[in-house]
Amino acid sequence: MKKIQKPILVTQSTLPPFEEYVEKINTIWKSHWLTNQGVLHQELQKKLETFLECKYVELCVNGHSALDVLVKSLELKGEVITTPFTFVSTIHALSMNNIKPVFCDIKDSDYTIDEDKVESLITSKTSAILGVHVYGLPCNIIKLWSIAKKHHIKLIFDAAHAFGVQYKGKSVASYGDASMFSFHATKVFNTIEGGAVAQNNLKLQEKMNLIKNFGISDPEHIIALGLNAKMNEFQAAMGLCNLKYLDASIASRKLAAEAYDKGLKKIPGIKLVKINKNITKYNYAYYPIVIDEKEYGLTRDELFKKLAQNKIFARKYFYPLISDCDYYRESYKDASLPIARYVAKRVLTLPLFSGLEPEIVSAICSVIQSCYKK
Numbered sequence: 001m002k003k004i005q006k007p008i009l010v011t012q013s014t015l016p017p018f019e020e021y022v023e024k025i026n027t028i029w030k031s032h033w034l035t036n037q038g039v040l041h042q043e044l045q046k047k048l049e050t051f052l053e054c055k056y057v058e059l060c061v062n063g064h065s066a067l068d069v070l071v072k073s074l075e076l077k078g079e080v081i082t083t084p085f086t087f088v089s090t091i092h093a094l095s096m097n098n099i100k101p102v103f104c105d106i107k108d109s110d111y112t113i114d115e116d117k118v119e120s121l122i123t124s125k126t127s128a129i130l131g132v133h134v135y136g137l138p139c140n141i142i143k144l145w146s147i148a149k150k151h152h153i154k155l156i157f158d159a160a161h162a163f164g165v166q167y168k169g170k171s172v173a174s175y176g177d178a179s180m181f182s183f184h185a186t187k188v189f190n191t192i193e194g195g196a197v198a199q200n201n202l203k204l205q206e207k208m209n210l211i212k213n214f215g216i217s218d219p220e221h222i223i224a225l226g227l228n229a230k231m232n233e234f235q236a237a238m239g240l241c242n243l244k245y246l247d248a249s250i251a252s253r254k255l256a257a258e259a260y261d262k263g264l265k266k267i268p269g270i271k272l273v274k275i276n277k278n279i280t281k282y283n284y285a286y287y288p289i290v291i292d293e294k295e296y297g298l299t300r301d302e303l304f305k306k307l308a309q310n311k312i313f314a315r316k317y318f319y320p321l322i323s324d325c326d327y328y329r330e331s332y333k334d335a336s337l338p339i340a341r342y343v344a345k346r347v348l349t350l351p352l353f354s355g356l357e358p359e360i361v362s363a364i365c366s367v368i369q370s371c372y373k374k
């Protein structure tokens with residue numbers, strides 16, 4: 001059994017070989033072109049349009065501003081139905097645009113929005129459904145799409161976790177009205193900080209391009225309200241370098257995830273996610289477990305502490321639930337979210353990153369096994 005010597009954090013950013021990045025940014029010194037749709041930006045944009053199987057990719061400085069630019073460009077208003085089981089960015093992007101987030105409960109199978117509970121939340125004010133492919137696990141896209149069509153509202157996705165994920169044989173980005181991706185340092189694919197909106201509508205692309213650059217259409221014309229959400233050339237360079245290693249990186253995550261499956265599946269009270277491989281080609285972005293304290297003998301918070309004592313730093317993603325965090329709690333105390341509340345209290349995401357050795361994973365599993373109380 002391998003011993004855990006140095007601390008194991010929940011994630012570790014993927015970096016390309018140093019020399020490859022240096023070579024890539026060399027072109028920036030030659031051109032003196034640091035940002036504003038430079039050559040590297042254009043190159044990454046083209047590559048991602050192919051990779052994500054959609055017509056248009058709008059690159060942004062980070063995932064949150066990509067979502068913000070998307071919400072503004074679609075002119076969403078009133079209410080948007082979404083999930084509280086997400087990172088706060090999803091919900092703030094709505095609130096900051098004067099839209100009321102309406103929270104729908106999640107499913108206990110994959111923690112995504114419960115498509116069977118969405119329709120009862122639709123009102124005359126609803127302008128969109130915002131699904132989150134949480135942990136990279138795709139929502140029931142087909143069902144959500146038919147609901148959105150029936151009610152003439154938009155369907156967009158926070159696909160921050162879902163880079164490289166396929167649903168029914170196609171990229172998740174090829175579905176719905178648009179998908180936002182985050183390329184933050186902690187995500188499966190990173191551009192240091194960064195993000196994008198992937199979609200298929202030319203008008204929307206032009207509008208997002210305008211809004212992400214202050215609404216300036218040409219040097220003498222400012223035709224819309226906008227902000228600065230542009231991706232710079234250093235970010236694009238990192239993306240181009242990291243993209244080459246994406247397959248290897250996902251394969252490495254898969255090995256670690258399989259080692260977790262093997263080490264944890266027999267421990268009572270530890271619930272693992274089952275990936276339906278007929279529908280989903282997964283990217284192994286996260287490894288969430290849900291702890292039933294009655295069966296396991298320890299609560300999530302107790303296990304979290306035990307792991308930390310053993311230099312294993314898991315994270316309580318996603319706790320608190322956004323509907324129950326300090327900022328939003330008052331407005332949502334009556335929301336019916338039994339499954340989301342159950343899961344948020346019991347979920348723990350274990351360390352998972354490219355290069356995490358299966359032997360270390362086995363050691364982590366042994367700690368979890370040893371805490372089990374019969």
Ligand SMILES: *Cc1c(COP(=O)(O)O)cnc(C)c1O
Nearest residue numbers: 062063064087089090160182184
């Ligand atoms: C990371 C993340 C974001 C925000 O992306 P940034 O690139 O950090 O701005 C949005 N939604 C979810 C679910 C995320 O995990």
